[in-house]
Amino acid sequence: MDNKRYLTPDIGRGFMLLLIAVAHAPLFHKLIEGVNEPAISDQLFKAFVVTFVDGRAFVTFSLLFGFGIALMVKRQLDKGISVNESKRLLRRRSLFMILFGFTHQVFIGGADIIAFYGIAGLLIEGLIFKSKRFKEKALFVIGTLSFLTISTGWWFLSLFKELSEEANVNYLEMVIENVIAFPITVLVQLLFFPFLFVILLGVLVERKTWISHPEQHISNYFLVENVLH
DSSP states (O other): OOOOOOHHHHHHHHHHHHHHHHHTGGGGGGGSOSOOSOOHHHHHHHHHHIIIIIIIIHHHHHHHHHHHHHHHHHHHHHTTOOHHHHHHHHHHHHHHHHHHHHHIIIIIOSOOOHHHHHHHHHHHHHHHTSOHHHHHHHHHHHHHHHHHHHHHHHHHHHTTGGGGSOOOOOHHHHHHHHHHHHHHHHHHHHHHSSHHHHHHHHHHHGGGTTTTOGGGGHHHHHHHHHHHO
């Protein structure tokens, strides 16, 4: 039984969280009044965010999230915890994430993705204890559905671009609006982003030990590098 804490995924998650924090920095730009045309520095920052945050950080964090769930379940089963108890612990953890995300979005305001990860945890619960073959089939189905919903859904979201513009409302009105927007936000994240696909991919990656024991695959990395050169 391997109870060692792996440093690689922890560092990866921490660095991706740092980039995700960078992604939310533009929210403070809305506090500045009188800005009509974004400066060149703002445009460069936006390009950086799109390339290294939207294109990398969210996806990498989702992969590590799935890896972490699979590793946690594996260690629980190695300790003799029953499958039903492991499911209960995963379900409780996911529900707390949904509660935290709901509180964040409704009462504090701003974008939230924690609740989505809680929903993803509940969905993954039904797959993580299945066979490898079943998970691979589920990955293919989810990947195909994600491709269809993402490629056809963004034009639909663009029709409601005006609705995303904030108006001057008091705190109570903001809370009511956020309660209504909360399930819509989670649904959009589920359908129009590939996060669920990547999370399940992370569950499958855990079996490969690429993240937990990268030193075992160094020779393969050098082999690929030699082939490419």
